[in-house]
Amino acid sequence: AQKVTQAQTEISVVEKEDVTLDCVYETRDTTYYLFWYKQPPSGELVFLIRRNSFDEQNEISGRYSWNFQKSTSSFNFTITASQVVDSAVYFCALSTGFQKLVFGTGTRLLVSP
Amino acid sequence: DAGVTQSPTHLIKTRGQQVTLRCSPKSGHDTVSWYQQALGQGPQFIFQYYEEEERQRGNFPDRFSGHQFPNYSSELNVNALLLGDSALYLCASNQMTGRGDYGYTFGSGTRLTVV
Numbered sequence: 526a527q528k529v530t531q532a533q534t535e536i537s538v539v540e541k542e543d544v545t546l547d548c549v550y551e552t553r554d555t556t557y558y559l560f561w562y563k564q565p566p567s568g569e570l571v572f573l574i575r576r577n578s579f580d581e582q583n584e585i586s587g588r589y590s591w592n593f594q595k596s597t598s599s600f601n602f603t604i605t606a607s608q609v610v611d612s613a614v615y616f617c618a619l620s621t622g623f624q625k626l627v628f629g630t631g632t633r634l635l636v637s638p
Numbered sequence: 639d640a641g642v643t644q645s646p647t648h649l650i651k652t653r654g655q656q657v658t659l660r661c662s663p664k665s666g667h668d669t670v671s672w673y674q675q676a677l678g679q680g681p682q683f684i685f686q687y688y689e690e691e692e693r694q695r696g697n698f699p700d701r702f703s704g705h706q707f708p709n710y711s712s713e714l715n716v717n718a719l720l721l722g723d724s725a726l727y728l729c730a731s732n733q734m735t736g737r738g739d740y741g742y743t744f745g746s747g748t749r750l751t752v753v
Binding site: 529560562567568569570571572575616618624625626627628629630631 | 671673678679680681682683686694696726728730741742743744745746747749
């Protein structure tokens, strides 16, 4: 069975602080894909990043960075110098092939000015 | 390039009624999946349609059914509505190309309230 755990329910930070969102996954498949989505109050899930299980290279995109470690089954997401507009619910998700996305329960990020 | 379009955006139904939600996939996408997101929870997979057939199904009762049309758009039908069916219903589309491009695009969802 596949499972995604986001242990942090809610995180509150002050603008310009760095924040890391944790994600731990479980799967028996050797080929899989990991995702991060952002869900603002409007409800739409906004795609942030996709990594496949064969690519452990960490990635930085502007203020966002991702740390993928197969050894610990983790795919953490860091926002550097957070902004109020980063306030949203962030979901980590897992998929194998063209299969369904399995989501975590989400982490609500509140960035105050 | 239009993204995924869902209608209606909000809906209020009475317990026991039936409801139909609609989804138009992103241009170029041929696969549609439906998810249910209860308040404070992550989205849960309902089913996936490709080539007008249900390809995969999550752990949802038969009251939940769907359809995909030749133009790739899709409908989600829920019969005998229960209060617990109140949720945000999200549609996601992608292209089943086999290239490994698993680019799911989500719509803004339909907020269903059952009273």
